[in-house]
Amino acid sequence: MIFTANNIVKQYPRSKFKLHVPNVTLSEGAIVGVVGENGNGKTTLLNIIAGELEANGSLNYFGEDVAQDTNWSALKSKIAFIPQRIPRWYGSLIQNLKLKAALDGIPAEESDTYLDEILSFLGLMDYKHLKWTEISTGYRLRFELARMLIGKPNLLVLDEPLANLDINTQQKFLSDLKNILQDKSYETAVILSSQQLHEIETVSDHMIFLRNGESVFSGAVNELEADHEQFVFEVQVEAEDKDRLLTFLKTNNLSYGETGEYLQVSFDKSATSNDFLTVLIKEGFTIKYYRNISKSTKRLFNQ
Amino acid sequence: MKAYFKKIDYHLLQKYPNLWVLGVHIYLPIILVLYLVIGLTGLLYPLDPLPEFYRYRDFFQNTSVTMILPTILLVVVFIIRQVKFNSKRVHLSLPYKQQFLVFLYFIFLFLSITTLPLVGNITAYIKSDIVLDQEQFSEDAKVMRRGFVHFFLEKSYVDDPEDCAEAEANGFYIDAYGDQRSYKRYELNNTKDSLIVYRHFVDYSYSNDLDTISLDQAYREIDSFIALSHKYQGDVTHVDPVQIVNANLKTDRYYTKFEKNVRPAFSYLQDYGAFDNNINFHNKVISKGSFFFSLEWDFWRGYLFITLVLSVLLIILCSVNIAEFGWGMLVVALHPTVFGIVAALVAFLFREVDGEMAATIGIFLLLLFTANAYFFAFNKRFKPALRRAFAIACHVYTPIVACLLIVMYKEASDCCYLDSTYRENCDCILPFTREQYNLITLNTLIIGSIISTYVFGKYYKKQYTNPQIK
Numbered sequence: 001m002i003f004t005a006n007n008i009v010k011q012y013p014r015s016k017f018k019l020h021v022p023n024v025t026l027s028e029g030a031i032v033g034v035v036g037e038n039g040n041g042k043t044t045l046l047n048i049i050a051g052e053l054e055a056n057g058s059l060n061y062f063g064e065d066v067a068q069d070t071n072w073s074a075l076k077s078k079i080a081f082i083p084q085r086i087p088r089w090y091g092s093l094i095q096n097l098k099l100k101a102a103l104d105g106i107p108a109e110e111s112d113t114y115l116d117e118i119l120s121f122l123g124l125m126d127y128k129h130l131k132w133t134e135i136s137t138g139y140r141l142r143f144e145l146a147r148m149l150i151g152k153p154n155l156l157v158l159d160e161p162l163a164n165l166d167i168n169t170q171q172k173f174l175s176d177l178k179n180i181l182q183d184k185s186y187e188t189a190v191i192l193s194s195q196q197l198h199e200i201e202t203v204s205d206h207m208i209f210l211r212n213g214e215s216v217f218s219g220a221v222n223e224l225e226a227d228h229e230q231f232v233f234e235v236q237v238e239a240e241d242k243d244r245l246l247t248f249l250k251t252n253n254l255s256y257g258e259t260g261e262y263l264q265v266s267f268d269k270s271a272t273s274n275d276f277l278t279v280l281i282k283e284g285f286t287i288k289y290y291r292n293i294s295k296s297t298k299r300l301f302n303q
Numbered sequence: 304m305k306a307y308f309k310k311i312d313y314h315l316l317q318k319y320p321n322l323w324v325l326g327v328h329i330y331l332p333i334i335l336v337l338y339l340v341i342g343l344t345g346l347l348y349p350l351d352p353l354p355e356f357y358r359y360r361d362f363f364q365n366t367s368v369t370m371i372l373p374t375i376l377l378v379v380v381f382i383i384r385q386v387k388f389n390s391k392r393v394h395l396s397l398p399y400k401q402q403f404l405v406f407l408y409f410i411f412l413f414l415s416i417t418t419l420p421l422v423g424n425i426t427a428y429i430k431s432d433i434v435l436d437q438e439q440f441s442e443d444a445k446v447m448r449r450g451f452v453h454f455f456l457e458k459s460y461v462d463d464p465e466d467c468a469e470a471e472a473n474g475f476y477i478d479a480y481g482d483q484r485s486y487k488r489y490e491l492n493n494t495k496d497s498l499i500v501y502r503h504f505v506d507y508s509y510s511n512d513l514d515t516i517s518l519d520q521a522y523r524e525i526d527s528f529i530a531l532s533h534k535y536q537g538d539v540t541h542v543d544p545v546q547i548v549n550a551n552l553k554t555d556r557y558y559t560k561f562e563k564n565v566r567p568a569f570s571y572l573q574d575y576g577a578f579d580n581n582i583n584f585h586n587k588v589i590s591k592g593s594f595f596f597s598l599e600w601d602f603w604r605g606y607l608f609i610t611l612v613l614s615v616l617l618i619i620l621c622s623v624n625i626a627e628f629g630w631g632m633l634v635v636a637l638h639p640t641v642f643g644i645v646a647a648l649v650a651f652l653f654r655e656v657d658g659e660m661a662a663t664i665g666i667f668l669l670l671l672f673t674a675n676a677y678f679f680a681f682n683k684r685f686k687p688a689l690r691r692a693f694a695i696a697c698h699v700y701t702p703i704v705a706c707l708l709i710v711m712y713k714e715a716s717d718c719c720y721l722d723s724t725y726r727e728n729c730d731c732i733l734p735f736t737r738e739q740y741n742l743i744t745l746n747t748l749i750i751g752s753i754i755s756t757y758v759f760g761k762y763y764k765k766q767y768t769n770p771q772i773k
Contacts, residue, residue: 048770051768051770052770053770054770054771054772055770068771070769072768072769072770072771073764073768076768077396087390087392090387090388091387091388095316098316098317099316099320099323099324099388099393101317102316102317102318102319102320102323103320103393103396103397108314108317108318111317
C-alpha cells in the first residue's frame, strides 16, 4: 500500500473550516479523484497527503506510520506534488530536466536516454529545447509531470491539474497518467483534484467527494448508483421548452433541481434512462443535452 | 569557443549539478580573466624610468573606480542566477553538507568579485615592491640625507619683510606662524671653520637637530651625494664641493610672504622634480600603507564583512520563500529600530550613570533583544511564517551581536589610554591588546556567520520539509 490515512482532521480556527476525511487509501497503480465545490477542502486534503500540511489523524506512507521522528526529507523524495500554480522554470526545459536528473542521482551516461524516454512517453520531445515562456499552460503541466517522474515517485499528488487546460489537453494529460500507471517501472499511486467531473471520473478508480470539509462519498464511481435509490439525469432543453418541461415534471411528481439552464431529474429505479428519454421525445421536447449522472459525483453537488 | 563552453556546461550539469547551479564554469573564468587583465595592467605598467607617482597612483585608482560598476553587475547577476537555479526547491533538496559547502563557496566568490577593483593596485604594488631595490635605497637614503642639504634648500617665508631683516641680524629663522626658532639654515660658525646646517632630508623626514660639521665633512657629504644621487634621477649641475658650499653661504635664505612663488634657496639638481618623484616613489612603496590604498588589515576587514553579509543573505534567499525573505528583512530592519528607541529611553532615564554602567545596560539590552528574536523564532505558539521571519533575523543577528558584545565589553573596559586620575571606576584590565581585540572580533564574525548558517540552514530545511512544524 502506498498511502493510508484514518480520520484525517484539519481545522482552521479563524475560518471555522474543518476538514474531516475518515479514510483515504492509495494503492499502487490506482488513481483517486478528489472532487467538491471550491473551498470545500480539496487542496487542504492534497496538501496533507503531500506532506505539506500537518493534520490530526494517522497517516501511513509506504507501510510506515508517521511519527515524531519521521524523516520527512527522505519521505518526500518519494512524493511528487504538483500544486495548482506551478513555479516558473528558468533556462531551457531540458536543462531543468537534466538538473533534476543529476540531483536525483541518475548517472550522466544514462541521463539523456532516460530523459528522452520520459519525454517521448509524454510526447514532449519536440519542445524540450524551448523555454518556459515559450510553451502553453498544458505543456508546462506536462513538463512539470515529466520533471516529477524523473525521481520515479511512489506517490503523485496533483492539485487541479486540469484547470486552464482545453478539453483535448485534458484528455491527453489524463491519458498520460493512465499510461504512467500501466508502466510497471513506475510503482506509483495518483491522487488528483479537479472540477472536471466527467474527465476525472473516467480515469479514477476511486472518488472522494468533499462537502464543507466532510467526505460525503468515498468509493468507486459505480458504488454511487448502488448507494442511492434513485436515478438522476441531467437535462437541458431549448429555452422556450423549459417552462413546459417544469410543468411536465411537476405534473408527474418527479423531483428535480436546477443548476442554471440544466435540470437534474430524479426518479426511482423502476424506469431506465432510455424510458425517460423516450418520454421526453414523445412529449415533443427539443433536447440539447441529456446525461445519466446516477454514477457520477455530479449528483452529489445539488443534494 | 561556444561549443567548448556548451560541452563544459553540459558536463557539469550532468555530473556536478551543484557546481552547475553555482555557475562555477561561468563566474570563475570571468573572474580569472578579469583578474588577469586588471592584474596585468599593474604588472605591465613601466617603471623604468619611474613614472610620476601621483599619475601612477591615479591610474590604478581610476581602474578601481571603473571596475566598481562591473563588480556590482557581477554580484547582481550571480545573485539572480542563484535565485533562478538554486532556489528553495533545489537548494533544500541538496544533502545538508552540500548546502553548507554552497555557503562557503558564496564567501569565496563574493570575496573574489568584490576584490576585483583592487587587483590592479595590488599587482602594481607587488611589481614596485619587487622592481625597486628598497634595501639599497634605504642604505643610499642614509647617505643622501646628509648630502642633500648642500644641493637643495627651500626658502622659508616670514610674515613681515622687517622680520627678515631682524632674523637675519639675529641669525634667527622666524617661521610663518611667528614662532621664533633658533634654527640657522646654512651658516658658518663664528670661527668660520665649521658649517651649521639645519638638515632638510632627502626623504622628507626632518631632524630638529642643528648639525655642526666641519667643512671637510661637508665636502665629503657632497661627494657621496653626487656619487649616489644619479641612481635616483638626481644628476647635479655642480660637482665641486668647495664651490657649492661657498655659493650656498652667499645665498639669501629668507623669503617674504609678498613673494608669490616658493623657490629653492639653492638647487644644484638638474631635474629636481624627477629626483623628488623618484625618492617619493621609493618611500611610498616602503611605507606600504600610504601607497595606493590601505594595505592594512583594517581595510580588508571591511571587505570580509561585506562578503559575509552578502553570503549570509544569499544563502537565506536560497533557503526560504522570497516572501518570507522579505518579511525576515523587515524584522532585521525593525528590530534594531525598536532596540534603538528603547536604548534611547533607557539612556535618558539613566543619563547620570557612568560609561561602564551605560555599556553594561547596553549589553543587557542587546542580549534581551536577541533573546526576544530567538523566542519568536523557536516558540511553537507563533505562526510558522512569523517564526521563520524571526529565524532569518536571528541568522543575521547572531554573528553581528556576538561581535557587538565583544566591542561593547572592550569599549567599557578600555580606559588604559586615560590618565589614572580619570579612570574612576575603570580598572584598566584588558586581557588583550587592541589589535588582538580587533582580531578576535573579526574571527567572531567569521565563525559566528558559519555557525549561524549551519544551525539555521538545518532550521529552514526542517521547517519546510516537516509538515508537523509548518
